[in-house]
Amino acid sequence: MGAATRNVAIVGGGHAKWGERDATWKDLAQEGGKATFDAVPDIGPEDIEGLFVGTVQPERFAYQTHVAPMVAELLGIDVDAMIARTELACASGQAALRYAWLAIAAGQLDCALVLGVEKMNLGRERMPEMQGSMSNVLDREFDGVNGLTAPPFFAWYAQRHMHEHGTTRDQLSLVAAKNKNNAATTDFAQFRTEVDPADVTESPEIAPPLHLYDCSGITDGAAGTILMSEEKAREVTDTAAWIVGSGQSSMAGNSINNLPSFSGWPQARTASRTAYEQAGIEDPLAEIDVAEVHDCFSISEIIEYEELGFADRGEGGQFIEDGRSRLDGDVAVNPRGGLLGCGHPLGATGVSQALEITNQFKGTVPRDRLVDGAETGLIHNLSGSGSVHSVMVFDRDPK
């Protein structure tokens, strides 16, 4: 299957401040929208033909549905071509990007706003309500009911990866420290305090073997990007992130019995190979310069090194230990700070990752995390029980 028929670029975008925000879902949507339009001065609400809003649980976290038209109203956008809200759990933002890309590639529109928004914090005293909503991402009747939230679920993967491949607790800590330290220069990030690897196991144990610093945050935030057809993009910018491949894979399984592995993600392998084939990438480690991958937990990134083709199966722990995913390594993984550093406002994450790749190409990220001469980038998100994986590849030049 070839890539889409028209070239599509991400020309820029912006973020709301991420964290525990004294702000509503609607506030965050407006902040993210304004930051996006401010970052792309030639584009305003009147230019937007398609609006795609990635958000997971506004019905639970904000008690609001039909949210895409709400964003249209808040940002003054009359949508003439396509409007939709996408929900694919933690990959909702990436799903929104994917639909905007396809709509533009298919010639249905020339300019789209993709906005990811999530309001998650209801106040510390209401954490059980928030966590209850998160456990419903799994099959509520048979899995969520066991008090199975994300940390113990991903702790199983850490336990099995250690059991099967000899991955060490220290290697998990190296991932967490790398990403949290990368986030120190990310102005919107939730966690900007630098940590040593030794600090990770000093942080509270959440779900053994995972500690607090192994876990991404519970984050309020928003991120937006403008996607344009090649003809229109050329009018507003010289440097953009061109979408050259996009793969997605979902198994016929979502609940625990139907997951074939607790140490790997076959769908990440499939989705990335689809995207690589479209992008003409034969050796991802050699050809991808910068990657924003779904480090919802430290173990996730180690497995992703393997499934995305950066390391052999079982060698993900050694890959971080050898420093190959550092900013100056073979592939700079999560220069933005990842979910561990930036936090994880579910629907906004994929959008933020794509914006980081765009800004890496533009050279507008702070010098400390700029990947010199980056030509090719990747974003990856898993969702739910890891049964779905989404991969998108970007290049400085449309092919």
Added chain:
Amino acid sequence: MTDTDRFDDDSTAIDREPTRERVSVPTEIELPRLLDFYELQTDNHTRIHAFYDNLREGRLTTTRCLDCEEIHFPPRIVCPECTGDDLEYVDLPHEGELYAFSAVRGGLPIGLREHDVPYVVAVVDLGPVRLSARVDGATHDDLEIGDPVTLKIVEIDGPTDEERVFYRFEPVPDGDSA
């Protein structure tokens, strides 16, 4: 516009204080049906009620397709393998092995607040199926991958009058393992 700006139109001039009245919202409401942690289990609520009926009788069962013989978990009403809907309930082993496990120390979902923490949540390999389950009667540090566990039934008190049950597991007592 600042707080003190006024529209020029005289019709919007503020010439009197607005009236005030105190209204209230309830401080407690009946637990909303969908926030009840456990599903309703009887035949007027779910077409997999036989699973729960069997569990109430002490049997852990699941569906098998009579057309293609595929065993499912969770139980279904349509076979995902062949889309047939001629399914039967078959017994699952009541003893299995820990495939993976962790413990929840905090960040409890609503509905579990009253339970003891930490609690162990595991993948239990029963052979025909692998399922997630609470493991009672052990702490995380007591357990190892491969440990044998056996079925336990919990009876649920809650906001409905219906008798409800669910499955958990507990370690097989020493010397009692098959």
